[in-house]
Amino acid sequence: MSSEHTASIRSFYSSTPAPASLAGISSSLHTFLSSRPPDAKVVAITSGGTRVPLEQNMVRFGQQCTQHGITSDTTSYLD
Amino acid sequence: MHTTWDHIRHHILSGLTALHSDVDAVDNFSSGQRGASMAEHFLEAGYHVIFFHREGSTLPFVRRLAWLLAQREALIASHKGAAAAPSVSSSSLNSFALLRALQEERPRNDSVKDSFQFALQFADVSGSPLPHTRAVLESVRRFKQPEQQARFLPLEFSSVADYLFGLRELCTSMRDHFATGPSGAATSSAPTAAAVSSASSQSAPSPALQRRCLLLLAAAVSDYHIPAADMALHKLESRAGPLRIDMQQTPKTLHALRHGLAAEASSSNATAAEDAWFPSGFAVSFKLETDSSVLLRKATAALRSYRVNAVVANMLHTRYQQVQLVTTRTGEDNAEPAVQSIVRGHGSGSGGLPSEHTQTAEKQKPGQIMATAPLEFEVEVEVPLVAALIAAHEAWMQQA
Numbered sequence: 001m002s003s004e005h006t007a008s009i010r011s012f013y014s015s016t017p018a019p020a021s022l023a024g025i026s027s028s029l030h031t032f033l034s035s036r037p038p039d040a041k042v043v044a045i046t047s048g049g050t051r052v053p054l055e056q057n058m059v060r061f062g063q064q065c066t067q068h069g070i071t072s073d074t075t076s077y078l079d
Numbered sequence: 080m081h082t083t084w085d086h087i088r089h090h091i092l093s094g095l096t097a098l099h100s101d102v103d104a105v106d107n108f109s110s111g112q113r114g115a116s117m118a119e120h121f122l123e124a125g126y127h128v129i130f131f132h133r134e135g136s137t138l139p140f141v142r143r144l145a146w147l148l149a150q151r152e153a154l155i156a157s158h159k160g161a162a163a164a165p166s167v168s169s170s171s172l173n174s175f176a177l178l179r180a181l182q183e184e185r186p187r188n189d190s191v192k193d194s195f196q197f198a199l200q201f202a203d204v205s206g207s208p209l210p211h212t213r214a215v216l217e218s219v220r221r222f223k224q225p226e227q228q229a230r231f232l233p234l235e236f237s238s239v240a241d242y243l244f245g246l247r248e249l250c251t252s253m254r255d256h257f258a259t260g261p262s263g264a265a266t267s268s269a270p271t272a273a274a275v276s277s278a279s280s281q282s283a284p285s286p287a288l289q290r291r292c293l294l295l296l297a298a299a300v301s302d303y304h305i306p307a308a309d310m311a312l313h314k315l316e317s318r319a320g321p322l323r324i325d326m327q328q329t330p331k332t333l334h335a336l337r338h339g340l341a342a343e344a345s346s347s348n349a350t351a352a353e354d355a356w357f358p359s360g361f362a363v364s365f366k367l368e369t370d371s372s373v374l375l376r377k378a379t380a381a382l383r384s385y386r387v388n389a390v391v392a393n394m395l396h397t398r399y400q401q402v403q404l405v406t407t408r409t410g411e412d413n414a415e416p417a418v419q420s421i422v423r424g425h426g427s428g429s430g431g432l433p434s435e436h437t438q439t440a441e442k443q444k445p446g447q448i449m450a451t452a453p454l455e456f457e458v459e460v461e462v463p464l465v466a467a468l469i470a471a472h473e474a475w476m477q478q479a
Binding site for chain 2: 005006008009010011012013015016017018019021022025026028029030032033034036040041042043044045046047048049050051052053054
């Protein structure tokens with residue numbers, strides 16, 4: 001049971017390319033954690049559902065546009 | 080890094096696109112309501128909160144603002160004397176309304192003061208301020224204060240892979256950071272020493288740094304996913320026949336929190352494995368079931384096999400009314416776990432909103448911010464849940 005879990009977890013991480021967002025998450029975490037006061041209590045909460053993409057090259061909106069691009073696109077959508 | 084407010088704007092905007100791109104993914108939709116609510120209550124209790132959420136899902140405090148704006152829209156509609164003014168209960172504010180309001184406030188331009196001017200005015204003109212309006216404004220305003228903003232880190236995921244890689248990073252970052260201490264001084268042996276000294280003396284406990292961390296795994300992770308190697312490389316072609324998709328079981332990464340991934344995986348029952356992701360913090364997993372007869376059994380099994388500190392067990396249809404907090408009894412690994420029932424409070428009675436206003440959670444769609452459920456922020460079940468989690472965490476730190 002236990003080694004089954006271990007094997008499937010290891011296999012997942014070794015066969016899946018790291019997502020492009022990981023570097024940003026890593027540096028945000030580092031910046032945030034290293035600026036905590038010494039007595040800070042930190043809670044990490046995961047929330048919401050995961051999505052299962054069917055295509056490898058699925059274009060992610062967040063990567064496609066800059067903030068400004070999003071804003072103006074959406075503004076025109078609203079008009 | 081974005082400011083949180085920029086992030087909120089981004090969240091609202093990205094929510095819009097979910098409507099257009101769902102054809103190329105299977106979505107494990109969850110509103111994120113519980114996670115956002117817990118984040119609020121932990122922030123208000125002074126905790127520092129890392130909020131790793133599905134992009135476009137509910138954000139702490141934004142949901143309150145969404146509710147407020149829904150009230151405003153309804154009021155405007157009724158002032159216009161529209162024959163079919165939307166009632167508050169049926170109004171489900173979508174991203175567009177909130178987006179418009181956020182654009183009005185020009186967040187880059189001395190945002191904090193301007194932001195809620197319109198809302199305050201709204202509260203004043205309405206004559207008899209709507210129930211909760213003041214409280215909502217006050218809490219949203221507190222959230223926008225630099226002090227609370229500085230304690231809040233929003234991070235996003237979308238796919239299962241985003242989540243699983245992010246989760247590993249989140250756990251190990253906390254582990255490594257709190258192993259060396261905030262100053263960066265090498266104190267890797269401190270946790271053990273601190274634990275020993277606090278156990279042997281009655282003075283103020285100095286629990287291991289990592290024990291001050293909590294991890295609440297409230298995200299809904301798909302049970303199945305498509306391995307990267309099996310995924311179509313390019314856009315799926317439209318075709319005549321049915322689409323057949325083979326999915327594999329998503330690995331139970333919860334196992335790595337305490338057990339690590341070393342090949343032997345032979346950690347003793349008493350201690351976490353050396354390469355465990357989150358060996359010494361307070362870990363809480365969530366169990367959502369539809370069959371009440373298996374709920375506690377499964378929660379207990381999760382408590383034991385993953386060696387988390389607590390499991391929040393809840394039934395799909397009553398999850399906003401009641402949860403059960405299942406915890407191990409001190410120092411008795413094989414004893415029956417302690418089960419604490421946590422029930423949503425009752426409405427204030429003085430201007431509280433009718434309970435049917437809390438029933439819209441199931442109807443929420445991606446891109447729509449939950450505006451009407453649950454409305455009674457002060458009595459929602461996450462209030463006593465967070466209090467119970469904090470109490471359990473405090474008690475556990477004292478035992479170190």
